[in-house]
Amino acid sequence: MDSVKVKAFIQKYTMVLVLVLVMLFFTWGTQGKILFPQNITNLISQNAYVFVLATGMLLCILTGGNIDLSVGSVVCFVGAVGGVLMEKMGLPVAAAVVLMLLLGAVIGAWQAFWIAFLRIPPFITTLSGMLVFRGLSNIVLGGQTLPIKSETFTVLFGGGANCYVPDFLGGGEGMNRVAVAVGVIACVIYLLVTVRGHLNRKKKGYEVGNVAAMYIKALIICAAIMFISIKLAQYKGIPTALVWVMIVVLVYGYITSKTTVGRYFYAVGGNEKATKLSGINTDMVYFIAYTNMGFLAALAGMLTIARMTSAQPTYGQNYEMDAIGSCFIGGASAYGGIGTVPGVIIGALLMGIINQGMSIMGTDQNMQKVVKGLVLLAAVIFDVVSKKKSN
Amino acid sequence: MAKILLEMKNITKTFPGVKALDNVNLQVEEGEIHALVGENGAGKSTLMNVLSGIYPYGSYTGDIIYNGEVCKFHHIKESEEKGIVIIHQELALIPYMTIGENMFLGNERGKKAAINWDETYGLAAQYMQQVGLTESPRTLIKDIGVGKQQLVEIAKALAKNAKLLILDEPTSSLNESDSQALLDLLLKFKQEGMTCIIISHKLNEVSYVADKITVIRDGATIETLTKGVDDLSEDRIIRGMVGREIADRFPKRPGVKIGEINMEVENWTVHHPLYSERKVVDNVSFNVHRGEVVGISGLMGAGRTELAKSIFGKSYGTNISGKLKLNGEEVQLKNARDAVRHKLAYVTEDRKGDGLILSNPIKINTTLANLEEVCNGVVIDKDKEYAVAVEYKEKLKTKCPTVEQNVGNLSGGNQQKVLLAKWMFADPDILILDEPTRGIDVGAKYEIYCIINDLVAAGKSVVMISSELPEILGMSDRIYVMNEGKIAGELTKEEATQEKIMACILKSSKGE
Numbered sequence: 001m002d003s004v005k006v007k008a009f010i011q012k013y014t015m016v017l018v019l020v021l022v023m024l025f026f027t028w029g030t031q032g033k034i035l036f037p038q039n040i041t042n043l044i045s046q047n048a049y050v051f052v053l054a055t056g057m058l059l060c061i062l063t064g065g066n067i068d069l070s071v072g073s074v075v076c077f078v079g080a081v082g083g084v085l086m087e088k089m090g091l092p093v094a095a096a097v098v099l100m101l102l103l104g105a106v107i108g109a110w111q112a113f114w115i116a117f118l119r120i121p122p123f124i125t126t127l128s129g130m131l132v133f134r135g136l137s138n139i140v141l142g143g144q145t146l147p148i149k150s151e152t153f154t155v156l157f158g159g160g161a162n163c164y165v166p167d168f169l170g171g172g173e174g175m176n177r178v179a180v181a182v183g184v185i186a187c188v189i190y191l192l193v194t195v196r197g198h199l200n201r202k203k204k205g206y207e208v209g210n211v212a213a214m215y216i217k218a219l220i221i222c223a224a225i226m227f228i229s230i231k232l233a234q235y236k237g238i239p240t241a242l243v244w245v246m247i248v249v250l251v252y253g254y255i256t257s258k259t260t261v262g263r264y265f266y267a268v269g270g271n272e273k274a275t276k277l278s279g280i281n282t283d284m285v286y287f288i289a290y291t292n293m294g295f296l297a298a299l300a301g302m303l304t305i306a307r308m309t310s311a312q313p314t315y316g317q318n319y320e321m322d323a324i325g326s327c328f329i330g331g332a333s334a335y336g337g338i339g340t341v342p343g344v345i346i347g348a349l350l351m352g353i354i355n356q357g358m359s360i361m362g363t364d365q366n367m368q369k370v371v372k373g374l375v376l377l378a379a380v381i382f383d384v385v386s387k388k389k390s391n
Numbered sequence: 392m393a394k395i396l397l398e399m400k401n402i403t404k405t406f407p408g409v410k411a412l413d414n415v416n417l418q419v420e421e422g423e424i425h426a427l428v429g430e431n432g433a434g435k436s437t438l439m440n441v442l443s444g445i446y447p448y449g450s451y452t453g454d455i456i457y458n459g460e461v462c463k464f465h466h467i468k469e470s471e472e473k474g475i476v477i478i479h480q481e482l483a484l485i486p487y488m489t490i491g492e493n494m495f496l497g498n499e500r501g502k503k504a505a506i507n508w509d510e511t512y513g514l515a516a517q518y519m520q521q522v523g524l525t526e527s528p529r530t531l532i533k534d535i536g537v538g539k540q541q542l543v544e545i546a547k548a549l550a551k552n553a554k555l556l557i558l559d560e561p562t563s564s565l566n567e568s569d570s571q572a573l574l575d576l577l578l579k580f581k582q583e584g585m586t587c588i589i590i591s592h593k594l595n596e597v598s599y600v601a602d603k604i605t606v607i608r609d610g611a612t613i614e615t616l617t618k619g620v621d622d623l624s625e626d627r628i629i630r631g632m633v634g635r636e637i638a639d640r641f642p643k644r645p646g647v648k649i650g651e652i653n654m655e656v657e658n659w660t661v662h663h664p665l666y667s668e669r670k671v672v673d674n675v676s677f678n679v680h681r682g683e684v685v686g687i688s689g690l691m692g693a694g695r696t697e698l699a700k701s702i703f704g705k706s707y708g709t710n711i712s713g714k715l716k717l718n719g720e721e722v723q724l725k726n727a728r729d730a731v732r733h734k735l736a737y738v739t740e741d742r743k744g745d746g747l748i749l750s751n752p753i754k755i756n757t758t759l760a761n762l763e764e765v766c767n768g769v770v771i772d773k774d775k776e777y778a779v780a781v782e783y784k785e786k787l788k789t790k791c792p793t794v795e796q797n798v799g800n801l802s803g804g805n806q807q808k809v810l811l812a813k814w815m816f817a818d819p820d821i822l823i824l825d826e827p828t829r830g831i832d833v834g835a836k837y838e839i840y841c842i843i844n845d846l847v848a849a850g851k852s853v854v855m856i857s858s859e860l861p862e863i864l865g866m867s868d869r870i871y872v873m874n875e876g877k878i879a880g881e882l883t884k885e886e887a888t889q890e891k892i893m894a895c896i897l898k899s900s901k902g903e
Contacts, residue, residue: 206509258506260499267496270485277445277483278497279468337487 014382015331015346022350026357033360034353037235040228045158045307047352048241049075049300053323054330054344055252056296059289061327062256062265064272064336066122068290070111070129071297071323075316077133078104078301083146083311086153093153101298107133108294109287116286130320138313146311157306158241165238176237183229187222194218241303248296253341265289269336325372326351329379351375396421396586397442397555402453404441411437412451413610419555419603424577424587426601428594429632430832434610435590436480439557443477444470457555468497474554478544480563480590480830484532491515491528494547518546522576536692538569545576556580557588562596563830566691566858574600592832594625595861606631633834641865642837644844649868650681652719653852654735654821659713661694661701667709671697673876675713679821679852684843686867687856688892694876695856696740699823703737704730717821731760736819738810740826740856742803746810749799753791754780756798756809760817783812787842804835811842822846823854828862840866860889874899 010017026034033039053071060068082100085091091099111129114120154160169177194214232238256262267275268285276282300319305311330347332339354375358368397419404412412434419425427435440446442455444464455462457473464470467477484493491512500514501507515528522542526535532543541561548556558577562570574596577587591597597604604623606613613631616623629640661672672694679685687695700707702715704727714721717733724730730737739745747756757780758765765776780794787808791801798809807827814822824843828836843853843866857863863870870887872880872895880895 201509204509204513206513258504258508260503260506263492263496263499263506266488267485270487271483273481274483274485275496277467277479279466279471280497333487337485 015329015343015350015379019346019350019353022353022357026353026361030357030360034357035231037231037233039356039360040231041235041239043349043352043356044232044245045163045239045241046356047348048158048239048245048303048307049319050322050326050348050352051245051345052248052296052300052303053319054326054348055248055341056293057320057323057327058256058332058339058341058344059252059265060122060293061324061332061334062269062336062339063286063289064269065334066115066286066289066336067320067324068111068122068126068129068293069320070126070133071293071300072316072319072321073130073133073137074104074107074294074297075301075304075319076137076313077107077140078298079305079311079315080137080140080146080313082302083148083305084140086150087146087148093150093156096153097302100302101295104298104301105291105295108291108297111294112287112290115290116283122290134313137315141311141313143313148305148309148311153302154306154309156240157244157302158239159306159309163240163306164236165240165243167237174234176233176235179229179233179237182238183226183233186225186229190222190225191218241307244299244303248299249341249345256341261285261288266337269333269338271337322348322351325376328376328383331379331383333383334380347379393420393422395419396458398454398456399438399442400454400456402438402441402451402455404437404446404451411610412441415453415607415610415612417605417612418615419586419588421586422581422584423602424581424589424600426597426604427588427590427607428592428597428604428628429607430834433607433632435607436559437610438607439477439559439588439590442470443467443475443557445477471498471551474552475557476548476551476553476555477557478541478548478559478561480560482537482540482544484540484543486533487531489529489531490519490524490526490535490543493532493543494518494528494550496547498551514550515546518549519543521549522546523572537564538566538572538691541565541569541573542576545573553585555586555588557590559590560592560830561589562591562593567860568690570596592830593859594628597628598623598625604628608632608634629833632832640833640837640861642841642844644848647682647844647848649683650850652678653681653717654679655714655716655719656702657714657716659698659702659715660711661697661708662710664707664709671708671876672701675873675876675878677871677878677881679854681820681852682847682850683868684847684853684855684866686863686870687854687873688858688860688863688870689873689879690896691858693873693896695873696825697876698873699737699825699854699856702730703727703735703823706737731817731819734818734820735823736760736814736817736821737823738814738825738827740829742806742810747798747806747813750797752797753784753789753794753801753809757783757794757812757816760813764816779816780812783816787812787815788838802831802835804831804838807831807835807839808842811839815846819851821852821854823856825856826858827855828857828859836862860892863887863892864889872896872899 057068057071060066078100081103082096085096085099086093111125114125115122148154151160155163165178167176167178169181198211198214256265264275264280264285267280268282272282304315308315326348327339327344328334328347329350330339330343330345332344351372354371355368358371395418399415399417402412402415403410415434415438417438427438429435441451444467447465448463457475462473485496494515495511499506500510512528519526519528522545524539524542524546526539532540561573565573577589577600581587589600602618604616606628655678657676659672659675660670663669663671675698689695697707701711704724705711706727715724717735722733724733743749754776758776762771765772765779777794784791784794789805789808789812791805798806801809828839843855846853855866864887868884870882870892871878872882872892874896877899879899882891
């Protein structure tokens, strides 16, 4: 009986365990350099766009293993247009930000329309988008690099030297008090929610799962939060990019697990016919998934040009692959219907750590690609094989 | 005279080129169980889709009067709000979601932006209790059997506050005992005031459960029979359905000589592919003679399909042990290809999933298992392929305009014929037919039985796995009864009765 439990545990938390193992490996391989506060901060800032895109990609993949190949180009195009708006046309930052998000949603809706209502295969539609928006980026920028000079914008979206949440609690050098405080508050809230949920269930006489396991899980998550927030505090504090990532993760984590719309993504991917017969407009589900992908691609576009402090027609190349890879590594099913936001975040972190660990170790760029490719394949093989077995 | 809950008046629905419903009238009284019967394609499901708003108002003519008011449903949600809930033949459940999630899909508890999962699962447990399910509502759908999935569907309907429950072929994938439990559940609901419309091919079930039976043929209502007034015997209903008497539901096969043994299985044991310690087939021995129809009976989950698949080139299970002799020689079949070469065929129970390529035409499906026969080297001879497909189409009387027609557009009975054609073209000596008449109508069943008779008359052997006892009794020369992976008994045609088969199963379940 126990071996079954262990098996189930390993299966459920495979990627978390792999993440820990990979972390340990690189800690050893880089003589602990990967755990330096600066490297932890970089890990988050450099991969902010992956977290955002992967979250959007998850919704597309949930609808039936459908991917969006155009996100890299959309990131670039929205960034290019934003750069022109701010630098050439002199629009205020707030207006530019709103317009960029709107543009992303419109681009998403354009592709979503064909996919949802005319049932053009997403692969084709977004392959077309990939070419169209790459081309348009070049046209908009005239093939040139456009420097982004607006300090407000870059700081707000995680670029430049000062892109950290200011330490208004007045901490000294080497220990940012805001970062620590935010970590503590997050932990307290998380624990409170867990305890309240447990008590509520008990009171109303609903089924209560394994209590010990629940609290151990909560403690481990809190420990992870504190670890990261202290590391961030030891460097310069919370990167502004992380704020955006957290907003996206929390909002979409909530949507996918707690709202009716979220439910429909899983339902469509699990059995579209059944979903339709349950009175749900499945076309709309596809439409929302791809429109939303455009919207999040716009946010990723802003994070990208801010971090680079420029807009360039070559930005965003292969971003779609990072996002798709993170989803599959994070346990999303290639057939749709299965996958969670936390899982995808773990997938993205795993890719990020492998990237960074190998960079610190001085591994050749090309070798890094080989490793990443193999990791992706391994993750999908695992998904397919484990599902075959349970059939 | 009870109140009329539902009246459908002069419903006419046309699809491009076909009049699916022609002035259909239906009256359902409150609190009764009303059965709709008719052959496949007669229009029963179409009528129910009109009623539930899947075909929206405006796409048909005629009136629906429900509870005294004229209804114009544009969407399935609108009919559900009035308490009309339909349970489709193909279960509309999502395998990787839990029972509770499935039950409240499209009908979520809590707020739109905040589903209350505790309430969802709490309520799910209540409704599950009403239909007699004891699982945790957090169990995934894929982990429970078909019988229980059907109960989940009913619980789902109850959760929508159903007043008029429509069940489309609710027992088509259930075994006898699960079917019986389901029918008794419907009778219980009737006591509590629920009104039901049930569509079924299984006439014995219809006569057992229904208060009234409406017969539909070729898109028109033929007659309504009332319990206690009219004769509700199966023969009477069949007469209405086909418009003539079928003298004998099982065609005779005179003068077929039963020859020597041509397949023998000894001490066959198969383990579950995932839980390798579990024996799915346990020390089974049986034999088949040339020219014989051997029936394998048993409850669902008895291991019949698993036995057949494991014999057919180890297509199922792990750690398979035992001897397989074909024509007296022991053989080792490594895979399905090998089995076909040894002139063995397995015709699956799941024709849509495992049997046919629905998006391909009849001719491609017909030649798939024996493609070498229509090839010159590696190049397919299209003319030959076409000729073969036409030959089998005519031999089996498959109803289709041409063999270029996609299999997905055929009715169940005709799909089954294409599946049989595919395996007959592979020229086997022994055919294992797994539920060959599942979900097809009386007329098509008869034709399938005739094909089986032709096969044995040509000196082939047929192993027929079936959950329908009348079919097993009517068709088999010899019957093996399986239960829990073991052979629970062997009966000759003369001694076999429904009671004896059930007695074998019960005895073996008790471990005697």
